[in-house]
Amino acid sequence: MSDYDFDLFVIGAGSGGVRAGRLAAQLGKKVGVAEESLPGGTCVVRGCVPKKYLVYGADFGGAIKDAQKFGWNLKDVNFDWPTLRDSVQTEVSRLSGIYSTLLEKNGAKVFRERAEFVDAHTLKLCDSGKTVTAEKILIATGGRPWVPEITGIEHAIVSDDAFTLDELPERVVIIGGGYIACEFAGIYAGLGCKTTQVYRGGRLLRGFDPEIRDEVGAAQEHNGITTKFNASPTAIKKTGGGYIVSFDDGSKIGTDLVFMATGRKPNTNGLGLDNAGVKIAENGAVKVDKYSKTSQSNIYAVGDVTDRVNLTPVAIREGVAFIDTVYNGKKTAYDHTNVASAVFTRPPIGVVGMTEPEAREKHGDDVTIYSTHFRTMKNVLADKPQKVFMKLITTGKKETVIGIHILGDDSPEIIQALGICVKAGLSKEEFDLTCAVHPTTAEEIVTLKPREPNKTTVVT
CATH class of the missing domain: 3.30.390.30 (FAD/NAD-linked reductase, C-terminal dimerisation domain)
Structure with missing residues (x-):
């Protein structure tokens, strides 16, 4: 009999954590999984899946207009945001339920609450106040939006909030030039919002091929998005008719919604990693070796929390490699090169x-x-x-x-x-x-x- 409550405890029920937890349970291991939000993680609940549905919704507007050139005569066409919003959230709930079911059907115990480290083998479940012990612990808490500390930042939303807005604003200002900013600018413009995208650099999508960066800049313009470069926000002021965003170049923009897409950071705040002897990088990422092992020999980490290649399928592959390494006797380091x-x-x-x-x-x-x-x-x-x-x-x-x-x-x-x-x-x-x-x-x-x-x- 094990001296621990669980053979493996997974913190975070996103794609990587769920895959690892399910595979371990299938091997007969006693598995616990804690998730403070909905199972499915960022991708399923507030990321790539609902975002792509919104992209589909935005694309239909252009497709309806294009259809006239293909012989379709359309009249009285209008868009209803609550219909799209609620349809997407219904699907998110369905998918989240599948993730939870996958774990439970394979014998894992799911705790719908936050888990924090007490020591290298002990976790506190924050809602119930219970403590559990585990021989191995896998950190799979993903990432979280980061916003600059400027006056009035409380008036802005981040990507987590974008899917459940009460109503669609007439005017949107999106701060950022990364993929999340570019994607949501396209979504809002496609749904009929007057959209302005402001970026501190001179080209969108830093890190991508320069010609792709030029092409996506032109595409944003084709979509009716106003792009403003080499400017950073300094303050957001609430007014009777919305908000005024001030920038460091002295300009100001009036808007109904301020969307901060200024980056993401590993989600390690308050996990108690110091208590467990787990080392982190300056940006909060959990430091791991090529086998996803942390500085503490019984604790591993996969996915965006490690800040390697921050993509859902990569987190899944890292989770599988963890299982092969720890439980299948086959040390496996996932190859992060040439990931499409x-x-x-x-x-x-x-x-x-x-x-x-x-x-x-x-x-x-x-x-x-x-x-x-x-x-x-x-x-x-x-x-x-x-x-x-x-x-x-x-x-x-x-x-x-x-x-x-x-x-x-x-x-x-x-x-x-x-x-x-x-x-x-x-x-x-x-x-x-x-x-x-x-x-x-x-x-x-x-x-x-x-x-x-x-x-x-x-x-x-």
């Missing part, structure tokens, strides 16, 4: 592998760029200016494909398959030998020509 990802701007982005600056830094002049820029058939008939952008980066004599960057409809679906190609180390020749599927957008990836000579991108 998507940004659900309108149109969306799909990327995998290196950006051009990263490729040139590593391989110097031994880099070849292939790209194309074109309107899809659908946009031609709809008389829309928005173009698809594709970029493929190769290196070496064999021209191994080390990066692919796409902005355009269906790019997230396309990049999933292309991620396999980059992970497998395929060459440009192997792409070229693959027959195109016509007529599709994706076929262009196997017919790409070298970029114009002497054309380079500027990094800012």
Whole structure:
């Protein structure tokens, strides 16, 4: 008999924690899971899943307008925010229930309350006041929104709040230039809000390929979003008709809603990690080795709380690797290189592998760029200016494909398959030998020509 209440206790029932907890329970381990919010974590409850539903909702507005060029005569079309909001929340509740059921059906005990460390093997359940002990503990608490400390910040919302607004505002100011800011700017503009996006830098989507950054900036403008660069908010003042946001360049913007999308931080505040001897980085991330083990030998951490690659599927893979390492006798370190990802701007982005600056830094002049820029058939008939952008980066004599960057409809679906190609180390020749599927957008990836000579991108 174990001296502990549980063989494994998981703090956080997001994607990584649920996967690890379920697999451990299936192996016959006694598993406990604590979740202070709804099971499912950020992705399911207040992140990528409900966000993508809102993107779908925004896209329908444009699709209805485009449909007229395809022969559809539409009258008396209007949008009702409560219908979309409530439909999305109903689906979120259903999915959250599935996550909880997955754990319980496999024998894990779910505690709907916050857990904090007392010591390396003991946790306090904050609502009930009970303490539980566990041989192994897995931290899977994810991330949380971060906002700057400025006057009137209490008047702003963050992404957690965006899904359940009582009503849709006429005017929105979104502060930030990352993927969350860009996605929600596209959502609000698509739902009919007058949307302004303000970013402290000179280009949106820092860290992405420079040409993708330029393309998404143009796409925001096409969507009717006003973008303002090189400005940071200094104060938010409530007025009779909404809010006034002041910026460090002396400008002011009136709005009905201020949305802070200024970044996320690992969710470790108040967990009592010091009590357990778990070391953290300056930004609060739990420090782990390649096997997700912390500075305390019986405590592990996966997902966004470790600030490695902050994506839901990565958290799941890390959770599986943890189970293999700790319970299946197979030490497994998840490979974080060449992970494909998507940004659900309108149109969306799909990327995998290196950006051009990263490729040139590593391989110097031994880099070849292939790209194309074109309107899809659908946009031609709809008389829309928005173009698809594709970029493929190769290196070496064999021209191994080390990066692919796409902005355009269906790019997230396309990049999933292309991620396999980059992970497998395929060459440009192997792409070229693959027959195109016509007529599709994706076929262009196997017919790409070298970029114009002497054309380079500027990094800012």
